[in-house]
Each structure stands twice: as structure tokens, then as C-alpha cells.
Amino acid sequence: MENKTINKILIVEDEESIRGFIKINLKMNNFMVLEASSGEEGVKKAKLEKPDVVILDVMLPGIDGFKVCSILREEFPKIGIIMLTAKSQDMDKIMGLEYGADDYIIKPFNPLELTLRIKALLRRVVEDEKNEATNLIYGGEFRIDTYSQKIYKGDLELEITPTEYMIMKIFMQNPGKAFSRDELLDIVWGYDFIGDSKIVDVNIRRLRSKIEECPSKPQYIKTVWGTGYRWQNP
Known part of the structure; x- marks a missing residue:
């Protein structure tokens, strides 16, 4: 069964309308949603709340998404990070991955696609090795x-x-x-x-x-x- 435990998702996005759009769809899928509108706030909330997955916009006021990604990856190696970008240039995608992101998605996006990517990432983050013959x-x-x-x-x-x-x-x-x-x-x-x-x-x-x-x-x-x-x- 999926989502027996409630997973925490932190949205770090400065545009309130996009944040709200993502929040509504994630709550419909039984996620606990946290929000931050800047890079600095995102880092603070991540350290305080220790979310399972961070949805991280590239373009943020203050420190940008790449820097936030680098900070979070160093402090929380097992946290899931999905980058949001409004640009389609390969460089933005690759830079996000080089800084330690697990995945990226280009705005505008289908909320179902984002939810599927979060669930796929959680399957990699959350331990599910009950059928392993050995550890x-x-x-x-x-x-x-x-x-x-x-x-x-x-x-x-x-x-x-x-x-x-x-x-x-x-x-x-x-x-x-x-x-x-x-x-x-x-x-x-x-x-x-x-x-x-x-x-x-x-x-x-x-x-x-x-x-x-x-x-x-x-x-x-x-x-x-x-x-x-x-x-x-x-």
C-alpha cells in the first residue's frame, strides 16, 4: 500500500500562485505540505522540518535554487530534491543535477506528472527492502x-x-x-x-x-x- 505514512513535501517557490497550485494538488494526494518563498527560508525550514522531498524553484530571491540544492544535499544526503525551472535550456537542467538534484521538471507542468515524480522519488528515499534475502x-x-x-x-x-x-x-x-x-x-x-x-x-x-x-x-x-x-x- 502506498503512502501509509504521511510524507512531508517542502515547496520552495517565490510565486504564491504556483506555490498554491502545487500545494492544493499535493494535499489531494495526502502529502503534508510546507512552504517557503525564498532560498534562505527554504534552507531554514528544511533544517527545522526535515522534509522527505523538496520541490525547489531555480529562480529565487536571495540565494538561488542551485545554491539551496547544494546546501541541502550536503546537509541531508538522503533528501529528495526536484528542481523547477521555467527555462528549457539544457544547461539549467544539467546544472541542477550537478548540484545534487534527483530530478527536474519544466514549468508549466501537469500536476499529475509532478505527483508521479514525487512518488517515484519517495520509492527511492523510503526504505522498502522487506523481500531482500540479505541486507x-x-x-x-x-x-x-x-x-x-x-x-x-x-x-x-x-x-x-x-x-x-x-x-x-x-x-x-x-x-x-x-x-x-x-x-x-x-x-x-x-x-x-x-x-x-x-x-x-x-x-x-x-x-x-x-x-x-x-x-x-x-x-x-x-x-x-x-x-x-x-x-x-x-
């Missing part, structure tokens, strides 16, 4: 503890986002299997993704920077030219 997954020098949703390289715990966790889990459970970008979109994002498949490449690049000794010459996440990516245990 541990091993791959090379890496280990995933599915109970705590933590990933270790040797004895060092890695600071990863919920999306990066899901990608690593999929790879380490299927060593040697080549995944196309479309397959990863379907499995990780969990909906018929409308947008640029570069979201996969950006997350892979970000993940490589955290796990590889030399990200430009990866040992673990190999590029399969013309297809996508696969995990290799050295």
Missing part, C-alpha cells in the same frame, strides 16, 4: 547495506543521493549486465520519463566522481558504447 550486497571493494541504505567503499561510507543509491544497487545486483539509458530511466525514475536522457549520464558522472579512483578511466561503471552502462567487478 548486504557486495561488489569489488564496495558493500551496500540495504537496511540502512548506506554504501561503503572499504570502511568508508560514501555520501550519495537516493538516485545514486538506486543506480549502485541495480548495478551491483547485476554485475556484467549492460543497461541502456531507457532501462535505467524505467527502473530508477519509475515512470515514463518525459525529458532528456542526459539525466542518466549526469548521475553516472556524479557517481563515478565519488566511487572511482580516476573517473575519466572508470574501473567499475563501464560505458557500453551505443547502449549505456554496466558494472564490472575488477
Whole structure:
């Protein structure tokens, strides 16, 4: 059953009409909704309320959405972040992902699409491993503890986002299997993704920077030219 617990969603958006529009639709889906109209207020509310997902506008008064995203990601590695942008340029999307966002959506958007993306993200944020035969997954020098949703390289715990966790889990459970970008979109994002498949490449690049000794010459996440990516245990 979905949404047994009430999930907190923080909307950081300076336009009151858009905030209200999002709030109404989220409340109809039984989410607890928090609001902030500036970047500074968004950071304060996130630290105080610890929401499950933050809906974060790029263009904000004071500190912008990219900076807020960076602050929240550093302080709350497991928080879900979806960026809102009124621009369609690839650079805005990619910048949001590089700063640690899990997803992005372009205004104007269908409220159903936003709700589906939030629910898909919550499936990555909230632990749901009851059917796992074991709590541990091993791959090379890496280990995933599915109970705590933590990933270790040797004895060092890695600071990863919920999306990066899901990608690593999929790879380490299927060593040697080549995944196309479309397959990863379907499995990780969990909906018929409308947008640029570069979201996969950006997350892979970000993940490589955290796990590889030399990200430009990866040992673990190999590029399969013309297809996508696969995990290799050295």
C-alpha cells in the first residue's frame, strides 16, 4: 500500500500562485505540505522540518535554487530534491543535477506528472527492502547495506543521493549486465520519463566522481558504447 505514512513535501517557490497550485494538488494526494518563498527560508525550514522531498524553484530571491540544492544535499544526503525551472535550456537542467538534484521538471507542468515524480522519488528515499534475502550486497571493494541504505567503499561510507543509491544497487545486483539509458530511466525514475536522457549520464558522472579512483578511466561503471552502462567487478 502506498503512502501509509504521511510524507512531508517542502515547496520552495517565490510565486504564491504556483506555490498554491502545487500545494492544493499535493494535499489531494495526502502529502503534508510546507512552504517557503525564498532560498534562505527554504534552507531554514528544511533544517527545522526535515522534509522527505523538496520541490525547489531555480529562480529565487536571495540565494538561488542551485545554491539551496547544494546546501541541502550536503546537509541531508538522503533528501529528495526536484528542481523547477521555467527555462528549457539544457544547461539549467544539467546544472541542477550537478548540484545534487534527483530530478527536474519544466514549468508549466501537469500536476499529475509532478505527483508521479514525487512518488517515484519517495520509492527511492523510503526504505522498502522487506523481500531482500540479505541486507548486504557486495561488489569489488564496495558493500551496500540495504537496511540502512548506506554504501561503503572499504570502511568508508560514501555520501550519495537516493538516485545514486538506486543506480549502485541495480548495478551491483547485476554485475556484467549492460543497461541502456531507457532501462535505467524505467527502473530508477519509475515512470515514463518525459525529458532528456542526459539525466542518466549526469548521475553516472556524479557517481563515478565519488566511487572511482580516476573517473575519466572508470574501473567499475563501464560505458557500453551505443547502449549505456554496466558494472564490472575488477
